Amino acid sequence: MSLYSICCGNFHQLWNSIGHSCRIRFLKSHSRIISETVLQNRRHKTGPFSTSILARSTRKGSKQSFSNNRHLHGESVESSIEVFKQSDLQHLKSLQCYNIEEKVSGVKPECPATILVFDIETTGFSRRGDRIIEFAVRDLAGGKNSTFQTLINPERVIPNTHIHGISTNMVCRSDIPRFGEFIPILLQYVLSRQMAGKPVLWVAHNGKTFDVPFLICEFQRCKMEMPGDWLFVDTLPIARQLVDGKTKGAATLKTLTERYKIPVNGDAHRAMQDVTALCYVLQKLTLELKITVPQLLENSFRVSDVATTPAKK
């Protein structure tokens, strides 16, 4: 099971929706309209395919590696034509072979997890002294209500408006939820997206040392616990398998969007814009490094794996 097979139709939508990102201030979901092109393509597709390939990290000294097995579906490849370069498609098609088991059963394998790409905006870099002021997430499965974003009231002056454009007056209002009020809404949203008996896989860029510890500290400050079936993946070490990690700026989200020629519109450093960009980057990274969803799960980390210090009282 690859991200390709999960997201092709959704990424097709993403591609078409760039420039039409959510501008919702508080808890309004963003619906997806299924493309007629994708639907038409799917009507003419053959059964599912899968293949096994050898994939190794080429970055010297990299400690993170992903083993093999990728699964592709004919419909995924075909419906992604408008999203990917012809060279990418040729690469994918060259990997295809019949999976007898799937062909006989005719059952399309389900994704082993709900994959949620997310990003936060904060009042600064310190998870102890700063606060989250915006949260955005996109479910790679797509469909209705697949995106969700909200501003969050930090109950303090925002010193870095020049970074994200979010001012104190925008969030320090009675109609903007505090993080403690936001948590149950987030939990309810995630539950609405979660498949029974399967984990939730959160994806963020530099999430291991920034987004996830920030979230954990906010949960702790509100005396709440994260669900035990939440797993996390950081795209930064994955990207560093492809680029020179010692070169300044080589693995930033901005550089990666430029590397893959991903058009980025809208306000810079806003959470949903970065989420949309990261969705594309994730797809491209996993394609280039031949990383499957099971491999992402195998290399994910849990809350207990993140070193955090208590939030300041």
Next chain:
DNA sequence: GGCCCTCTTTAGGGCCTT
């Protein structure tokens, strides 16, 4: 501030996030 790399490990510096 954690992670990673190296001119390292008895340390120091750069990257990445807002």
